[in-house]
Structures are given as C-alpha cells and as structure tokens.
Amino acid sequence: MxxxxxxxxxxxxxxxxxxxxxxxxxxxxxxxxxxxxxxxxxxxxxLPRPRFSDRALKQNEVVVKDALNKITRLNGKYFEWKSDNRKDIGVIAQEVETVFPELVIIDKKTQFKQVNYAGLIGVLIEAVKELKKENETLKQQLGLSY
Known part of the structure; x- marks a missing residue:
C-alpha cells in the first residue's frame, strides 16, 4: 500500500x-x-536540486588557485544528444576530468561519465575574481579610474 x-x-x-x-x-x-x-x-x-553547502559539513577548505588558467582549458560546446537529436550546450565530461577530476563521476548503471556542473561555479567565481584583479591592475597602469 x-x-x-x-x-x-x-x-x-x-x-x-x-x-x-x-x-x-x-x-x-x-x-x-x-x-x-x-x-x-x-x-x-x-533533476537539478539545491546542494548542501553549509560550512559545518566541510573541512580542509582551500581557495581554487589558478582558476582562470584551468577554466580556459575547458570548452563550452553546442551539441546534439544521440538519443533524440535534442540540441544542448555544455561541457564534455572527459575534458572536465583532465582539469577537475573531482567534478566527474561515473554512473554505476550506465558507466557514462557525469559532470557536477554546480561544482564548476566555485571555479568560475575564482576565475572572475582573477580577471577583475587583472583588469584593475591594467586600469591602474593606464591611469584610468572609474
């Protein structure tokens, strides 16, 4: 019942x-x-869902270093799913695995690789911060202020 x-x-x-x-x-x-x-x-x-991210659940926190360089090693791609020819955009698990192995898992049933897309967000945040710092340095060198 x-x-x-x-x-x-x-x-x-x-x-x-x-x-x-x-x-x-x-x-x-x-x-x-x-x-x-x-x-x-x-x-x-x-389905996508909220992920636990509370500091109380984590240990050994380290800021992602050289995030911009790592992100530039990935490729965002347009593609079509073989199963239904549906168009989509994303990354290829095998490519992500070479840079961020901790963000790729293998599905136990299908043996296909899956990407933890939410995990890429932290890396992208650090990459944006690196770009901002670089931009501020260049502005300062050029004597520009906004």
Whole structure:
C-alpha cells in the first residue's frame, strides 16, 4: 500500500512539475509498480536540486588557485544528444576530468561519465575574481579610474 501511495504522489504531484516528454515516455509504459517507482525515483534523482553547502559539513577548505588558467582549458560546446537529436550546450565530461577530476563521476548503471556542473561555479567565481584583479591592475597602469 505504501508503494502505491508513493507512486501516486510521485506521478500526480511531483513528476508533472518536472516532467519532460522523454521522462513521460520513459516511465509511463512500465506496468510493474516496483519498476515504475524505480524509474520515477531515478528520474527525480537526475533533476537539478539545491546542494548542501553549509560550512559545518566541510573541512580542509582551500581557495581554487589558478582558476582562470584551468577554466580556459575547458570548452563550452553546442551539441546534439544521440538519443533524440535534442540540441544542448555544455561541457564534455572527459575534458572536465583532465582539469577537475573531482567534478566527474561515473554512473554505476550506465558507466557514462557525469559532470557536477554546480561544482564548476566555485571555479568560475575564482576565475572572475582573477580577471577583475587583472583588469584593475591594467586600469591602474593606464591611469584610468572609474
């Protein structure tokens, strides 16, 4: 009974908020309740969500050094997904892995690599700060003040 209620809650309230055509097609045809629940849970787990970032949960904090140089080693790319030819923009996990191995994981089921895009934000913040400092130095050298 709990599984039935859980399935109803997921399918009636949660999934419609996040559903895409591919998610509907992926899970709706499954008749077995356990498999449908797993499909829905897997789909919901793949959705973007807030991440815990509280200092109380962390240790050994170190500011990312040379962030700008590291970021310039990555490439933002337009691409199409092979599964449905849907156009998208992102990075390639194998490229990210060469610079930030801690931001790439391998999916246990598919063995495909996944990028922790949210983790790139901290690096981008530090890269912007490096650019700002460089910009301020150049302004000072040129005698410009704003």
């Amino acid at each position: 709990k599984k039935l209620v859980g399935s109803l809650v997921l399918s009636l309230f949660v999934l419609p908020v996040y559903a895409t055509d591919s998610a509907d097609e992926k899970c709706n045809h499954i008749v077995d309740l356990d498999k449908q629940m797993q499909c829905l849970a897997d789909y919901l787990d793949s």
